[in-house]
Amino acid sequence: MNAPLGSLDRPNSYIGRAVTRPNAKRLLAGRGRYVTDLVLPRMLHAAFLRSPYAHARIVSIDVEAARAMPGVRLVATGADLARLCTPWVGTLDHFKGMKSAPQLPLPVEEVLWSGQAVVAVVADSRAQAEDAAEAVLVEFEELPPVADIDTAREPDAARAAAGIEDNLCFRSRLDTGGIDALFAGAAHVVEEEFHFGRHTAVTLEPRAILADWDASEGKLTVHHATQTPYQFQDLYSRHYGISEASVRVIAPDLGGSFGMKLHVYHEDMAVVGLSLLCRRPVKYVADRMESFVSDIHARDHRVRARMAVDDDGTILAMDVDDVTAIGAFSTYPRTSAVEGNQVIRLMGAPYRFRNYRAELSVVFQNKVQTSQYRAVGHPVACAVTERLVDLAAARAGLDPAAMRERNLIPDDAYPCSSPTGYQFEALSHQASLVRLKALMDYDALRAEQAALRARGIHRGIGIASFVEISNPSPAFYGIGGARISAQDGATLSVTPSGEVRCLISVTEQGQGTETIIGQIVADQFGVAREKVRVITGDTEITPHGGATWACRGAGIGGETALQAARRLRDNVLALAATILQARPGDLDLRDGIVVDALSGAERVSLAEVARIAYFRSDTLPPDARAQLSITHHYAPQGYPFAFTNGIQGCHVELDADTGLVKVLKHWVVEDCGRIINPLLVDEQVRGGVVQGLGAAFFEECRYDDNGQLTNGSLADYLVPMACEMPDIVVGHIETPTADTALGAKGCGEAGTAAASAAALNAVNDAMAPLGASIAQIPMTPERLLKSLGKI
């Protein structure tokens, strides 16, 4: 729309083309190299004894019997590792007043959740390590677990961890003023108490790490299934006192991450120490049972919220109280407060109203830590807002779509900001709504719904507008003191045969990062895509950068690649101009050939330029600059975040006698700015929707009153499966950001951001004629039957 056009929009541009992922064939052929596949000489295996209690004091640990078991090389306790590794604290400076207890790889005095690793065993095989872990004797003295968010905040409540003065990790308040008066004078006030269950990532590949301390060189190499190798290079270096350049972190192929593999896990830190102690490579792969009790969980919010609305359905104000429980520690280094912070800041974001008040309480409890997982905070903010919008629409006598038409920020109102202070460059809520209604055939669906209701069939239609945070600047972590980069770096080289190697700091977890970087480089440099080799995920090879999280790979990594490719192209053209005795500005590089820019006539091939530069520099004049490798860094400037937007629709059928819901179809219209690869964007959106529908109907980590996870296996924790998933229709609006030449924003979290909200509205729409409603996800049959009064 208003972005810089030009070469990106050439008819044959790679940018915007649905090309397939070059690495997909390798992975399908079984040639993937995941950490689990790696076997190093003299490699050992770690297993952990875990706490059976949610909260207990460690009275004594007896490892003698375990040490004597076959194949056992080392049994290490918290005290053993504390001698090597400095503690860490999961706070960020810009979250004022935030606190969290210091953490160590393994606990020394008390265990803080059921499933926490307590003692590590290293043996020749994993089975032997597990045998020996069973022989470790730990005497625990049970302490009262903190499991409930309300009792946790009482003054005399038991503490979730020793050394914290209360169970409040962080509190935040936002207030634009004028709230009480607006609510007092409003024609309608709607309110609701929402519950969002805990859930977790359930990646196909679990967490996996292989640490290899080479004492001869003083060098640590860690093969780590992570999104962020540089972050871990920094952390291993600082906490184990090894110089940064002597720490190499390699993120090989990854089987999904969704934010879960960004965080410091106690076992992972321990494995580095175990390798130091054994002076041998040590591998640890979490099994599924361990994943459930040690991977971060997410959500777990109780939100009380209300919305004030005018006579004609104009939203006037929102007032929100969010209490979220995070575990006994705040996660390191990104903390466990970001989700709550985003929940209260994203509330109401698509709408025009200006008055807002919110309070956030982040509470410690004795459960697995929560932290960033796909669409951090978005689904909670979206579901609360969108459900209140529907309730308000009903009160004002408006159709839900008409209610949104009235209240969404108009497409010509930008730039503008939200009442919570987010700055919006350019969004397309209204256009998205129009597109969604057309895709859904909204009016026909409503007519069909009415006809079916008369026959006792309860269908529901839900829509949900959303805003997504992408392309974060240092405002996200950098200013909070975390050594997490907001910039990316790329090194591009022309090989002697005229091909391109691109080493870049963004990483690949299966979403296609390497594919889009290859497209951008090929396009902007001027070669066929097959000529570009993209290499990611190795701190010893690729330049330092933020890597992949929070929807930044395409927007920031992509812009880095674009700028780098343009610079390398300039270098090639300068050299070609020297060779051809032409002016660089008269030349262009197209499909691997240096051409006359105006006529397109071929002048010299890239391969020939490279051949001369590398092998016949004697033929070049003495001042010729044959710089066929460049390194380039790019950090986002301008807006602190590139917001994206969209809207989703969900169509469900409720079986009011069984509480089962069938999702009939789901629609998404989203605006991620310039689309680099429509195929990959659509799949990102669909995958995100599936995770959102999982949260809406299936996924929940259930705990009993003693802080024990009661469904920690894939037999009991339900993930969404193909049979239950609907067709997902995806449409696009493109509003590129003007902050970059590429104009791309994120799309990876869009699907998850609003799918559960649309589903919640759809189910409520289906139940409305039955006089029932629900404000909790997942919407299980039990909860639906209760709200329907059937049980």
Next chain:
Amino acid sequence: MKARAFDYARPASVAEALAAFAEADGDASYIAGGQSLVPALALRLQAPAWLIDIGHIAELRGIAVEAGWLRLGALTRHVDAHDHPLIAAHAPLLALAAPHVAHPAIRNRGTLGGSVALADPASEFPAMMLAMGAEMEIAGPEGIRRVPADAFFLDLYQTALEPGELLVALHIPVARPEHRCAFDEIARRRGDYALAGCGIILAMSGGVVEEARIALLSVGPTPLRAHAAEAALTGAALDADAIRHAQAALMDDLDPPDAPEVPAAMRCHLARVLLGRLLAQIAEAA
């Protein structure tokens, strides 16, 4: 997790299998399809010193009809219940239930004998044995005996099988022309263990129920017969009233466990809904 180390034996006959079990001093498990046992080993819920693989015993195979009974060797796979023409013709209820058991990969390996021997109350096949009035052929040190399904399922994961005994075959009375059967279950995802499930065989004569056999799964510690509901139906014309009475009577048959995710009242409610739907389906088809 990794299973604890175990020894492995592969007997060629029932006699050899029984001997192998005796030799292991009872510290052994038979393994058939392994679809329940292997996960239990991997989770270290079970750690027998010996695995005795019965998968190669010819006597445990075979699907045949003899003298009014369908004989299913214990090693008959779930997929056969799904596909086999003899089962479709003579034990249609089993064929109706099969698609609800797990997923194709599991059905290809899991055996009917393993499912019935394990007697998971949430399993489809054990409950269908009750509904069909099957008899279990059991081999033990004292020889062969036959136990009717009604006397086979004793308590949670407890059956009439003594330690070391082998289930050899399932004998099912062949379906009669006047039989009408129906099966359905309520599961949150396709292939999951159900929240409640129900299989019904009605012997019908001119719209009147002459005999009713109703079995439920997932509503108690064992698969169970709904005797009260059966009694309510027997002799009645299968109309809306009869269905309502059967549903009401069903409440006397049930005493399900209470759990936060699935309260007892919910299991009762779902069983009642299912029964009503299945009876209506039979009535409609009649």
